[in-house]
Amino acid sequence: MTKKKENIFDVNLFKRLFKYTKPYRVVFYGLIVSVLILGALSIATPLLVREIVDQHLVKQDYDGFVNLITIMALLLLATVVFQLLFIYYSSWLGLKMVKDIRVKLFDHMLNFRMKYFNNSSVGVLITRAVTDMERISSVFGDGLFSIIRDLLIMIVVSSAMLYVNWKLAIIVFVMLPIILYATKVFQRYMKQAFEEIRNEVSNLNSFVQERVTGMKILQLFTREVTEYKNFQEINTRHKNAWLKTVWYNSIFFAILEVLSALTVGTVVYFGGLRVIIDGSVSAGDLFMFITMIPMLFRPLRQIADKFSTLQMGLVAANRVFKILDTTSQIDNSGTIVAKDLKGSISFKDVHFRYVEDEEVLKGISFEVTAGQTVAIVGATGAGKSTVINLLNRFYEINNGEIKIDNTNIKDFTLSSLRQQTAVVLQDVFLFADTILSNITLNHPEITEAQVIQAAKDIGIHDFIMSLPNGYHYNVKERGVMLSSGQRQLISFLRAYVTNPSILILDEATSSVDSYSEQLIQNATDKITKGRTSIVIAHRLATIQKADNIIVMDNGQIVEQGTHQELLKKENGYYRNLYEVQFLQSEVA
Structure with a gap:
C-alpha cells in the first residue's frame, strides 16, 4: 500500500482562512497595490546603476551623473515609504483577522458541553486560543504578502536580466533548478518539524498549567524531584523539535550562500572577459548583474523562510479550525423563556x-x-x-x-x-478579581447597593467589611486570599x-x-x-x-x-x- 503524498501547502485550509479578510478588503487590495509598486521599484536601482556607469561615468558626464543620483535617491525614498506601509498594514491585517478568529473561538468554547472540557486538556485549549493565534497572524503579516512581493521581485529581476544580456542571464538561471529543488526539500522537512513543535508546545503548556495549579499537592507529597525530571524530559523534546528547524535552516541557507557566491563569481569571470575581449558586455551590464544576483537569490531564500512561517501559521490554523468544527454544544432549540418559575x-x-x-x-x-x-x-x-x-x-x-x-x-x-x-x-471557583465582581460576575443589572443589601440579608456583610477594601478586596487567582469557608460564603451571596x-x-x-x-x-x-x-x-x-x-x-x-x-x-x-x-x- 503506497503512502499518500502529503501536501506541502493546504490550499483548502488557506481558502478558509482567507475568508476572514473579507471585512478588510480595502486594506487587502491596498497591500496588493503596494506589492506591485515595490516590485517595479526593485528594478529601478540596478537599471540606474547600469545607466550611470555606461553613459556618465565612462563619459565623465558630471551633470547627467548628478541627475541620475538624484532620481535614484527619490526612488529609494519611495521604496522606503511603500515598504513601511507594506510592513505595517500586512501586520495590521493579520492581527485584525486573529482578533476575529479568537473571539469566534472563545464564543464557540463558551457553549461547549461539560463533557468536552472533561476530555480536553486545559493547557491545549489555552495553546489554541493564545499561542496558535499568534502563529495565524503571521500567515498574512510575515507570510503571504512577503512571498508575493519576493516572487514579483524575482520575476521583474529575471525579465530585466534577459532583456539586458541573455547570455549572462542563462549563467544565473542554471543555478535556479538546484535552488528550487533544495527549497522544495527544505519546505517538506520544515512542515514536519513545525507539526512536531506544535505538539510539544501543547504538551509543555499542559504540563506546566497542571503542575502550577496543583503545586500544593506536589509539595505535600514531595513530588518536586520527580516532576522536575518529567519537566526536563518534556522540555528536552520541545528543544529538540526546535533544533530540527535550526538544523534545516543552517543547511539550506549555507547552500544558498555558496550557490549565490558561485553564480556571482561565474558572471564576473565570463562577463569580465567579454568586457575586455570584444565589448559585447558593457561595464554597466556587469555592475547591473552583480547588483541583481543577490536580488534574485535573496528573495528566494526569504520565500523559503516566509513559506516556513506560512506553513507554521497554517498548522496553527488547522488546529484552531478543528475546535471550531467541533460540534459539542448542548441543543438550544427551545423557544420558551424561563421566567418567574414556580419551581416544581x-x-x-x-x-x-x-x-x-x-x-x-x-x-x-x-x-x-x-x-x-x-x-x-x-x-x-x-x-x-x-x-x-x-x-x-x-x-x-x-x-x-x-x-x-x-x-x-x-x-x-x-x-x-x-x-x-x-x-x-463544594469547590468554589473565584476569579482573580474583587469580591464584588466575583459576586455579580459583571452583570450590568446587579448594582453594588443590591449586593450590600443581599449580604446584610443573609448575615455576611460584616465578614466582607472586615477584609481590606471590603467588597473591592481582590481575592487573587482562584480566591487563594480567602479560606474555604469564606469562599463558600461568597458563593452563597x-x-x-x-x-x-x-x-x-x-x-x-x-x-x-x-x-x-x-x-x-x-x-x-x-x-x-x-x-x-x-x-x-x-x-x-x-x-x-x-x-x-x-x-x-x-x-x-x-x-x-x-x-x-x-x-x-x-x-x-x-x-x-x-x-x-x-x-x-x-x-x-
Missing part, C-alpha cells in the same frame, strides 16, 4: 451515562413540589451531582424526561433556564443576588470551619426560604429539616421520605448511614 421539578425514568456501557443513572424518578427543600444523599458515586448537572443541562439525558413547572427543560432557552437556577458548589427560582447546594458545608458553617447555615435558611431547593450533602445533620430526602445508591433511588420517616425503617439505608455518622460524632 419532575424526573421521570431518567437514564444517563457519561461514557458508553457505564450507566450512572438507572431510571430514576421523583417529584419536587414548588417551594420544597429536597435533600439528596448517598455514597460517593451514587449519582447525586449528576442529577444537578442534568437539571442545568450541562449534559443531555439518554432516556426519560425532566420537567420544570410541567415543561420539558429542552423546551426552555438554555440561558433563561440557567438564569432561573443558582448552584453553590453570588447565588442569592441572582434571585433564582431554584437553588442547588452541592456539598456546600462539607469542608468549612464551625464559625463559617454557622454563617452558611444562617445563609442557607435565608436563601432557601420560599424557593425550591435541592441540597446534596454527606453530613446528614444539615438536612434534617428537609421536606423530603432522596436516598441514592449506585445510580438508583433506594429510599424517600422525611428524616423521621427514614429513621423508622429497620435496616434502612438512610438509618444505617445516619447511625454511622452519629457514632462517629460521639467518638469525636
